[in-house]
Amino acid sequence: MLAYLTRRLFAAAVMLVVIIMVVFCIFFLVPEWAGVDIASSFVGKQADPGAVAAVREKLGLGDPIHIQVWEFFKGIFAGRTYAAGGEVTHCAAPCFGYSFRSEQAVWPVLTDRLPVTLGLALGAAVLWVIVGVAAGVLSALKRGSLWDRGAMVVALAGVSLPIYFTGLLSLAVFAFGLKWLNAQYVPLGESFTGWLGGMILPWITLAFLYAAMYARITRATMLEVLGEDYIRTARAKGLREHTVVGKHAMRSTMTPLLTMLGMDLGALIGGAILTESTFNLPGLGRAVLDATRNQDLPIVLGVTLITSLAVLLANLAVDVLYAVIDPRVRLA
């Protein structure tokens, strides 16, 4: 188990380093090769050549590739000092550079936005796992019944309806029509109830989509598992039916769900762009959307790296949980 864990951790670390380098190359070097001048996009359209040159020097854009990559890499773990002319700026670790537009350091922007997205993703995940798995199990146990058909139609709707449709609809009905909930994001630090009130609709909207997928997968997996020989064995032992389903069958049904959950959570933490835009939540998704519009490279780069890290960590967590759930994995 320990060896397995060490191996996975090491692999994740190597992967992280590779991702940082590749992402940096894509964002800073490829445009240069393609003839786009990053420095002038920083300074603005009517830039005087002197300012552009200063920015080039400050960002080190003229340096050889390996120096640039190394400086960026070093900045993340040790901080970085930008010097141009007499002007010296120190960017503390972890340094992802400065926004081209607001000239703020990227890292504080990310750490500002991350809790919003994290709250959205985790809250919605709790909701969709509970609802989706429960609905899926019930559908499997009552296969072909009115409940099963009804639930699967709703699930189909959940999978097909886009967030900006269900989101806006829920806003129109519950926030603006019935005025049950407010449509304003309130930070958790300010007011817990205010935060809760503002997050309920985004959670439900996001969870609806995922609960639908989870219900369908749970139903299919549960039906398959219930046909297994070891389920028949469990019944032959004289186990109560709820133990057969809740313990023996559920244990096997969890495995594919866990994989899905890891990947979905990882991807969502990188920004639930549609949900955040629909509900005007100041999360990473909004940040990356705005930054893309403004060609604010460092912010996009920062969010991309956070996303990669989240996916990496989620996969690591899934791998570890897998080994806990399925004893056969530990040998691999």
Added chain:
Amino acid sequence: MTAFLDVRDLKVHFPTDDGLVKSVDGLSFQLEKGRTLGIVGESGSGKSVTSLGIMGLHTAGQYGRRKARISGEIWLDGTELLSADPDHVRRLRGREMAMIFQDPLSALHPYYTIGKQIVEAYRIHHRVESKAARRRAVEMLDRVGIPQPDKRVDSYPHEFSGGMRQRAMIAMSLVNNPELLIADEPTTALDVTVQAQILDLIRDLQKEFGSAVIIITHDLGVVAELADDILVMYGGRCVERGPADEVFHEPRHPYTWGLLGSMPRLDRDQQERLIPVKGSPPSLINLPSGCAFNPRCPYADVPKDDVTRTIRPELTEVGGRHWAACHLSAEQQKRIWNEEIAPQL
């Protein structure tokens, strides 16, 4: 006074889109404690359906599917199971009657240790501390011949070999000293070298525990080894039944002859070909009229007036406790067996 296990006119039918599948259609037999019954037949003859029917596993946990229709009577130690409260039958499962399945790898839960699965089987029916249950599991593993049982108890099924898994499965089914043990093709998924060991084990354990045993198999060699009585099934019905010696040495039904002829034997010349039963098993939705075996029977035209194709033969006693369902007269059966079949075997 009924027998310990008394199955009367058991019918298990499954409604499907194509029609009613009559997997078991009017099966009766008795079995006493300490005796072993071998149920023999080819795939789809209703052997496994019968055993699952006795265990009550056709009705337990059948969700939303079209349910099996079961009728008849199954008396176990004075209790009729088909009309009993399902929860009562559930409590009998694993304690009074237990089952060994064909493929021990798929029949054991891959995510739980062998020990946990045995402990679970024990603790459903006994109120004991988990430590005591674990001791019991180790004791059972030791009894079925698993080396270092106190270590192997914490192994997972995939860490066992096929034979060891079946031993563990047997340990699990016997942990509550059941009075009826049903072994559904217990050796089919195993190496030939392991098969004999497992059969020996079942025989020894039966002597020790004195339970009634039903062995279900398509392998006549297995029943020859173990069974006191043999019941031959064809198309969901019993075609011949009797003491093992008689069924082996004086079989009366042409289908039984076919089974014996298709059994490989080491004491024969290898150049001699096996004699397979021609044709394929009948459709359980539309059984051939008359005798279900008539399309495959080489002697279907021997009885007069086409009775084999119009009238279903009833089981009739052809000797002491020996029954067969065939239109051939007793003399014809004896003559054909002695003159035509036996010399070829």
